[in-house]
Amino acid sequence: MSARSVAARRLRAVAATSVVTAVAGAAFVPAATAATAAVAADEAGGHALRMTLGAPTPTGPLERGGATESMLLTVANSSDEAQDFSAWLPGTPDGPSPVLKDSIVFDVTAVDAPATKSAVGRQDGSFQGLFFPATGNAASTFSIPAKTAYTWKVTLGLGASYPTNDGDFTLTAGRLIGDTDDDPSRNTQVFKIDPAITPGKLNVAWEQKTGAVARPGQRAELVLNATATGPGEFPAELRRTVSAQQFRDGAGHPDFVLEAEVDGKVVKLTESNDSEWELPAVPKGFGAASGTRSIKLYLSLGAKSDIRRDTVVPLEAVFSMADSWGFNGAGTQVKAGPAPATGSPSASPSAPASPSPSGSAPVTPSASASGTAATTGGTTGGTDGGTVAGTTDGTNVTGSLAATGSGGGLYGALAAVLLAVGGAATWFATRRRRTTGV
Incomplete structure (x- = not known):
């Protein structure tokens, strides 16, 4: 059993959040239409919702403290009823170091969706982006109307403190709540880093x-x-x-x-x-x-x-x-x-x-x-x-x-815990064992 899995069972959630400021990105045209939802109905594989994370623009590697890149995240509802939905976007660096809270620039804004806020949660050393309705909080969900698609702009960049021993950064969009087809092959983007390195361990x-x-x-x-x-x-x-x-x-x-x-x-x-x-x-x-x-x-x-x-x-x-x-x-x-036992040769303390x-x-x-x-x-x-x-x-x-390395996958047992407690309220925290060993 890995040290990470053992530690994850024993760590105590402590509320700690950091809201990330909006960052300018490339312009996008609204793309949330009933036609988009109709196409999704044929492609969602039986799910009411289909999530798609588009390619970033402008293309090219990211530099520490440099320009950001943006991409469209679309969630289409192909059903005849409104559907609740919430998502997270965990990120993983290629390298041995976890990213610090200011190592990643992250923002999500509505393109054709209700007003949206975004934030960064911390869990076991990994980056975890979150977005939610501006009228709610981190545990709130969106309600996507029938035959409708919502679209957001996701912006990502590197802070000046992005670890020098980490290389490329992978971001994946996944659902927390909702009957959603969120196939990682369609919802994962790898951001190349400049200067390029071959990370160690x-x-x-x-x-x-x-x-x-x-x-x-x-x-x-x-x-x-x-x-x-x-x-x-x-x-x-x-x-x-x-x-x-x-x-x-x-x-x-x-x-x-x-x-x-x-x-x-x-x-x-x-x-x-x-x-x-x-x-x-x-x-x-x-x-x-x-x-x-x-x-x-x-x-x-x-x-x-x-x-x-x-x-x-x-x-x-x-x-x-x-x-x-x-x-x-x-x-x-x-x-x-x-x-x-008494009578047996004594054991002297080893110096x-x-x-x-x-x-x-x-x-x-x-x-x-x-x-x-x-x-x-x-x-x-x-x-x-x-x-x-x-x-x-x-x-x-x-x-x-x-x-060796920086530990496990993106989700692990954490996703099941989040769903069990109703979403992001527990997720949106830093966990650190300090006062309890269970």
Whole structure:
């Protein structure tokens, strides 16, 4: 299961919207006529409504902070009754970085339709455009009369802060409410970006020592690595959240303790939520030239732990940036168990390794378990305020689950949730886990 899908189940909706101002675009002639609706009746494949997103004009690549392009969005009602309708236009950059709230210029205005407002919603790091009747709000719907077509002008451009490590931008129009034929092959436009790039990836992976077990007073050592490839860099700092919230090995409280090596010292991390910890952020400007960003972590159990047998603890690392959440991450499993029974050999706490001398060779991790991606080993770049990259004592490490890229598809489980609650009111928000772990 990807870090994105795990995070999406646990994130808490927080109202946050930003209305986008109108932007000038190319002129269009009204095209909403009964004839358009009649044609749609033959083409809608049994649906009452048919949506079509036209080609953008003027043609040509978009530049950061440059001119916008516009296209016609037409929804034709071929039925004999008025039909309720609402839509969204999610967008996805080709590259590792989520887009910031001011990275995209977006506007929707009526051509042959009721007065319209537009806005941008934020969800899990993705851009999601919305338009709705000017007399209502983000949860309002249009009522399209029988045998009638409504037409809007959709305008899109790049803000000056569009990430330099992202390439082309894909916009798709899809229905939220209404019996609508919204075939993506007819409702998707790819906007080329100038200058053109071949985007890289953000690779996130875990390393851990073979045989390490977390117990009361005994640490299991792990390393969380992040490496960027390709041109450009991230336009804001990358926050890293580690959690063990999927641990369900019986009732009770495991009393997890997570420590990190910072500035050559091992410090206990404060829980931001139950079994959840915030790591030091990766600074703004992280890119391929930064090398591997690594942080050494130690998991153990506190004195109040009620784990009674050896088991495994699923750990998840989730990366977020600015007003996005959970756009990348990786998971692993750590062995954990109770303190040894009385009479058995005592387990002395494992001391953290000392930082590597400058110029020491990094340790290459062994191949990961079947079905998992190999992790990065050692470091070729900076550290987090003095944290140590890779392993430092020559001990072999094992790989673990890794993740790359910017995460899932456009819709996922989100669309079903929106329909269940009645549309855009819940969608029109930034989700970020902060006070609840469920």
